[in-house]
Amino acid sequence: MNYSKEQYLKIYEMLTYHRSFDEIVEEYVMKGVLPGFHHPSLGEEALNVGVFSELGENDWIVPAHRSRPMMAWKIGTLDYISEIVGKRTGVDGGISGDSHIYAPKSKIGPYSGLLGQAQALGTGVALNYKLDKIDGCVVLGCGDGTMNEGIVAEALNIIATWKLPVVWYIQNNGYGMSMPASKSSALKDLAQRGQGFGMQTGSYDGTDVFLVKEVMREAIAKAKKGEPSLIEFRTMRWTGHFIGDPTTYRDPYEVKIAKANR
Numbered sequence: 414m415n416y417s418k419e420q421y422l423k424i425y426e427m428l429t430y431h432r433s434f435d436e437i438v439e440e441y442v443m444k445g446v447l448p449g450f451h452h453p454s455l456g457e458e459a460l461n462v463g464v465f466s467e468l469g470e471n472d473w474i475v476p477a478h479r480s481r482p483m484m485a486w487k488i489g490t491l492d493y494i495s496e497i498v499g500k501r502t503g504v505d506g507g508i509s510g511d512s513h514i515y516a517p518k519s520k521i522g523p524y525s526g527l528l529g530q531a532q533a534l535g536t537g538v539a540l541n542y543k544l545d546k547i548d549g550c551v552v553l554g555c556g557d558g559t560m561n562e563g564i565v566a567e568a569l570n571i572i573a574t575w576k577l578p579v580v581w582y583i584q585n586n587g588y589g590m591s592m593p594a595s596k597s598s599a600l601k602d603l604a605q606r607g608q609g610f611g612m613q614t615g616s617y618d619g620t621d622v623f624l625v626k627e628v629m630r631e632a633i634a635k636a637k638k639g640e641p642s643l644i645e646f647r648t649m650r651w652t653g654h655f656i657g658d659p660t661t662y663r664d665p666y667e668v669k670i671a672k673a674n675r
């Protein structure tokens with residue numbers, strides 16, 4: 414697809430916002446300004462921007478775990494920041510914190526720290542979309558670790574059987590907390606699991622923002638026609654699972670290579 418100058422600038426703006434947001438949050442956590450655990454997504458900007466930038470006005474998203482900057486972009490920076498610092502002026506009155514955002518006005522959530530639970534609830538949103546004939550798509554995201562939860566298989570079975578308007582994407586950054594993805598699944602491409610449910614699948618480079626956009630655009634169009642899909646985007650997590658994670662479980666050289674080449 415050919416993009417206009419304005420579209421290129423908008424994508425660049427979203428990418429730099431994403432990177433700056435993560436860096437500032439990390440700075441505030443280290444200063445003790447932000448309480449609780451925070452999960453950065455440095456190195457995964459292209460994936461998140463590609464997914465969020467393809468959402469239409471009626472599209473709903475339950476994003477993967479490392480999507481905070483784009484959630485702030487969509488909800489509104491002030492409303493989101495107010496929430497994660499615990500202010501009553503936050504989008505959920507300051508009670509959801511970093512990991513349990515629910516913003517129905519922005520068509521985001523529920524966002525849960527319990528792996529697989531939010532995606533199951535998002536499947537219910539998709540059923541509502543189908544029953545009420547809403548002209549939109551429900552985008553569900555999760556990490557490679559969450560794919561091993563039993564409730565994920567139940568949700569995928571319902572989505573495929575009932576042909577719900579869903580695009581489910583896997584944000585495979587190589588680790589489920591400290592567990593390498595290669596040690597938690599025999600499959601090289603996690604999206605292949607969708608084939609067992611009769612879903613369309615694909616595995617793509619999640620560090621190419623334009624490829625992510627094009628894959629999502631096509632998948633969303635198909636989902637609205639009753640053709641759900643399970644898509645994997647491969648990327649690399651530059652940091653630990655949370656800010657302060659010592660990352661002794663991984664070779665720092667792999668991050669150096671990712672920064673240099675991707």
